[in-house]
Amino acid sequence: MAMTTVAGTILLLSTWSVLLLCSALPFQQRGFWDFGKDIDVKDLMMTMMKDQEEGSAFEEVPQPEHPTCPFGCVCQLRVVQCSDLGLTHVPYDIPPDTLLLDLQCNRITEIREGDFKGLTNLYALVLRNNQISRVHPQSFHTLKHLQKLYMSHNLLTSIPRNLPASLVELRIHDNHIRMVSAGTFSSMGKMHVIEMGRNPIENSGFEPGAFTGLKLNYLRISEAKLTGVPKDLPESLHELHLDQNEIQAIELEDLSQYKHLQRLGLGFNHIRHIEHGALSYLPNLRELHLDNNHLSTVPFGLPDMKYLQVVYLHSNNITFVGVDDFCPTGFGMKRVFYNGISLFSNPIHYWEVQPATFRCVSERMAVQFGNHKK
Structure with a gap:
């Protein structure tokens, strides 16, 4: 039993390591220049396995007498890999106990009503890099435990209707949604x-x-x-x-309701x-990214932001930096020092x-200057 558990863990982690190459996950900054990097996908996989062990998100599915696996796919330990097979539709004989279904990088054009029938335990569904333009309104009806849905790099013109109420993460970027x-x-x-x-x-x-x-933590509309x-x-x-984007100004009320915001790009x-x-x-803001804009001055109000640590202002038109542009004049007003400007x-x-x-500022190297080049 122990050997089976270890083997399952290794296979699942290996599977998701492959998906990492195609499906970016929420950003967690670990250093000054890490704004575009992804987190370790093993953390996500560990969460899934923990849910399975605790029985908090999965049901017991009777094992079929004769296990099935779609032709050309690889099925093992509730993971079904059907990527890069040239499929034009979702296979019909997917094992009912599947937790992770990988259908990325195929030629699927449509998600039909019964494509996922019986997959009540499905935790993650990867449909990225297909040609999907139509999704039946009831196609996700039976996926009552689905938490991760990746549909990026398709031809969708709208967000699919009746998505599972259990969803935790939706990635639908690089489509034609208007x-x-x-x-x-x-x-x-x-x-x-939500990544859109x-x-x-x-x-x-x-x-x-x-x-x-919605009570989102993370939203990207880049x-x-x-x-x-x-x-x-x-x-x-x-x-x-x-x-x-094409944003030209930040007006007074634009950010007034986002008091929990910690990162703003x-x-x-x-x-x-x-x-x-x-x-x-934005009293709780930690990181502010305003690089590659047309600002001529340092934004007003930075000294009053007690938790602000990282400010990107490079590649603007700033000609002058005042002695009080970043730091408060009084003592004890700022809770943390800057570690990146x-x-x-x-x-x-x-x-x-x-x-x-x-x-x-925490240290001299935290401030990045350079010669301006026209």
Whole structure:
């Protein structure tokens, strides 16, 4: 029994290590330059195995007398791998006790009503890198334990209807989605992560109430067509990434309801102006990414942010850094020191910046200057 458990653990971890190459997971920064890196997928796999051991998310499924496996797939220890087989539809003979179903990198164009019939224990479904443009409204009806759904790199024009209420993570980036309708996520109180970047969605594409019912921790809408911070996003957000859009300004009320936010990504936009007081609504912010914009000054309000540690301001048009732009004037106001401030690729004469400007920085190497190159 012990040998079977160890073998199962090794196989499952190996399977998810392969998926890591195609399916990025929520970001966790471990260093100053780690903004684009992914977490170790083994953590996710351990969570799944723990749920299975404790019986908190899985049911016992009777074992068939003659175990089946779709032709060409590899089936072992409740993991079914059917990637890169040129499949045009979901196989019909998937074992009913499957926990992880990998169908990525095929030619599937449609998800039909009965494609996942009987897979009541399915925990993770990987459909990325197909040609899916249609999803039947009842196709996910029986997946009452599904927590991870990866549908990125397809041809979807809308978010599928009637997604499982059990979903914790949805990755649907790199499709053709232009609209998020009201009530899309209304029954998904367990959802924590949504990745929907690289869709041609504009601000008008979010209907009022589009995110009603969600208590998200992480939301990424990067590489879209946003011209401003979307309205009425979940107030519970800890991470919001809006990089590589067309945002030109941050108005006073844009961030007023996100008091739990710890990471805010606004890099690679067209931001010229951040209204005074706009950042005061973010008392718990740890990281602020404003690189590759058109700012001419350091944003107002940074000294009042007690927990701010990382500020990316490189590749802007900042010409001057004041002695109080980053650090408070009083004692005991800032709870943590900065461990990363990037100011390179700005037209700043670093030798003109007063040394006291960085009095609340943890160490000298935490400040990144550089010669401005036209």
